[in-house]
Amino acid sequence: NAGVMQNPRHLVRRRGQEARLRCSPMKGHSHVYWYRQLPEEGLKFMVYLQKENIIDESGMPKERFSAEFPKEGPSILRIQQVVRGDSAAYFCASSPFQREDEQYFGPGTRLTVT
Amino acid sequence: KQEVTQIPAALSVPEGENLVLNCSFTDSAIYNLQWFRQDPGKGLTSLLLIQSSQREQTSGRLNASLDKSSGRSTLYIAASQPGDSATYLCAVRLYSGGGADGLTFGKGTHLIIQP
Secondary structure (H helix, E strand, C coil): CCCCEEECCEEEECCCCCEEEEEECCCCCCEEEEEEECCCCCEEEEEEEECCEEEECCCCCCCCEEEECCCCCCEEEEECCCCHHHCEEEEEEEECCCCCCCCEECCCEEEEEC | CCCEEEECCEEEEECCCCEEEEEEECCCCEEEEEEEEECCCCCEEEEEEEECCCCEEEECCEEEEEECCCCEEEEEECCCCHHHCEEEEEEEEECCCCCCCCEEECCCEEEEEEC
């Protein structure tokens, strides 16, 4: 059973460009979470999704950030018009149906904005 | 708002020692608590998950305890090895409220085991 997969592992974007980060959950997992780890800071929850549904986006910045988890394919975290402050490691996690279940993390995407 | 604090921020000990990492949280209404390790430039590896109704969990040389009423958890590592060197993260999942579906993380304890 493959783990949580994220790609790309490293992404470089110039200021003003768009960044698309992809996450494929573990097989059988229908819940996806996105987290951001800024330099010298802890991991912060951004958004929680189920297939075709955003359940909790209370940690998402109000502008430029969006997330989706379509019926088919990976979950996508999209950052429009990136700025230097968006440079961070973005982690995706997945879990099975039950809310109390363990979250399994992917290797992360390291975004650098130049 | 839930806050998670980990002490110490960094720890360096000789190989073979037993050690304890501490985690405290401000809101005791949690679903569960998870301990992770993170190697430099890598993702998170889940070590132990303790449900709110449990007091402790064990896996190999690792033992984690949970005292929900006092808002504390400890991770005990027995007979430490150089391969245990990593950053250890504590995270809690709230029972309800905004952001409850996500984990709230501490900033971690950076552990170095000297050969």
